Amino acid sequence: MDGMLSQDEINALLAGMDTSGGGDAGGGDAPADASADAPADAGGAPSGSSGFQAAEIDESLLTDDEKDAIGEVANISMGSSATTLYSLVNQKVNITTPQVELANWNTVLDNYEKPCVFIQIKYTVGLEGTNILILKEHDVMVITDLMMGGDGTNTDGEVGELQLSAISEAMNQMMGAAATSLSTMTGQKVDISPPVATLLDMIDDDPSEISDFLTGTFCRVTFKLQIGDLVDSTLMQLYPVDFAKSLKDTVSADGGDQSEAPAEAAPAPAPAPAAPAPDMGMPAQDMSQMGMPQMGMPQMGMPQMGMPQMGMQMMPQMMMPQMMPGMNVQPAQFQSFAGGNPAMAAGENIGLIKDVPLEVTVELGRTAKAISDILDFAPGTIIELEKVAGEPVDVLVNGKFVAKGEVVVIEESFGVRVTEIVQ
Template identity: 55%
Template structure:
């Protein structure tokens, strides 16, 4: 009315630079938030590494995380070969999801170790067996990580079963095949992972920026509540112990100090190396400046109870009960030269190392586990198990 433009009108004429600055700020994390995300990831992946150790029975080391921003082009450049995207969605306590990116070789090694192998069976392409096994492994790993996160955020955290997908980054990816937050700017957390001498690689955890901020806010609120609780406890302690009132324990210690002092009146000076203003008397240190005795006692520790580590069983073993294993029945073996193999033809008989009526061998994923006998079930052959064999004692086959 007076011919002066309002701030809103000025922003509109200048394409609302204030709004753009606000949007930019919403898509950035402060240094404190980055540190908080790094600490959350460090604690969570440390717990997950312990769980992975129980699954693969090999030493697992995951380094301190490095927090940065990332885009889809960054992922394509760092992972040239096909890799596995594992999506973990939070169902309770947090609203959102994050993605773990593992290399193809790492998934094969972890899967082989979970199946009882030595981690060297990495030939062939990734199949449903690999994806099923790595999903179960991540379900347990991220489940334990969610428990740690629940303590940090002071609320219950739960996840849905992880979903593993093979992504070939060398090909054009349809945006419908990936999470929407991967099409823009997101938080990238990089870890260096080692599994024995089999894996020396890098894994990544990808967060939407809004999801990362939600976790930071949760940690900040938890720290604030803890600080208020400590302040309240301190106030209550001070109110329950008025100035000038000395506890009974301190009074007893003072009496003991006086007795010890009367016995040592013949001694002059203080022991060398003792701080000025303090006198050590028996188990009590007296601060001469403050006049308040401090009771000093040797630390006592309870003895460790012996436990049978051999009976240790990984938790949540039911989660991998549906992982398929290959069962092979071996009738017998023999050794032939190349010339003998070339002479093979229809009607040729090959003599095996098994005697007639001798039990046959049952192998699971190539490991010798049982003996049995051949039976016929309607029109199909079957095996009746007669003995379970300890593969570690027999050396396997």
């Protein structure tokens, strides 16, 4: 009653501990076993995972210069991808400057919303390697709804085969544009295989089943993705470290000759300040008769000091003919935003998603009933619809009214003959 244990109760508790621990020797072994298991639990994957234990991140695998180069390549590639995504969703798309860092599977689990969609892309021509794009489930629902003609707000439910097929096609177009940009940078053809999209829970998934490089340290490139007012999220791209290094080396090797050529050619004209007089075929004092330095000479009172100034002013003009042959000069091309045909543009966009399956529904009619009437429903109840007998039925595609038709019978199945397309 006073909260104190009697000696008999203490003896009973001690006896119970000896019985469960198997004696003094057993009691001494139990803590050792528990302590042996503790590091495995502490260093393993999060609770509820497949038991995969990620290795520590090796920060020495990439230097700061390599990270900057990889970020620049990713920035140019995603710039092309953003333009392609704009044409698919007809919304302003902004993909910000990337952040490049080394990561492992645990850091991806900690920093990204679950479940999410993994899109795996393999390079087949020009480059050898694999990269993975990770999108949040909500972002995929918004993008696919916009691709199918919606307003981007139909995001209820889970990602299904329809959404995975649509986002795979979108990523195919986006990464195809990125491959074209890489072709320009590397000077060789770059091509990809069709992307494969998968909805993953991540916590219960073994990364080795997704891709082998996810079991160690890999390169993670993070972008800020904005689509109109509908999406303000994060897009993640994962590279194997070896592929990231080869990508940086390939771009640097192919672009190095062009970038170094002007730097080597620039010092050549520098020691030629005195060259204008011989090139123009007249002595230095004769240049004062051209009338060009007349405004400066009376004020200075020293004609000889006016000559170097004029020579320096004329040098850029004289250097340009020497540098022009080594430059690749092309006229700027800009997209026209006026005078376009919206119908033609829509026809071009729809061609990108012709293989995406859509749900077609034929609606015989509708009616409105009070809750009390619905509670009285029983087998045999007749419900009168608002449509008149013989009136055309409505054909809906993904819930949107697109056509009218009449019901027909094809052997043993019902069918609909389209009689009118709703504009």
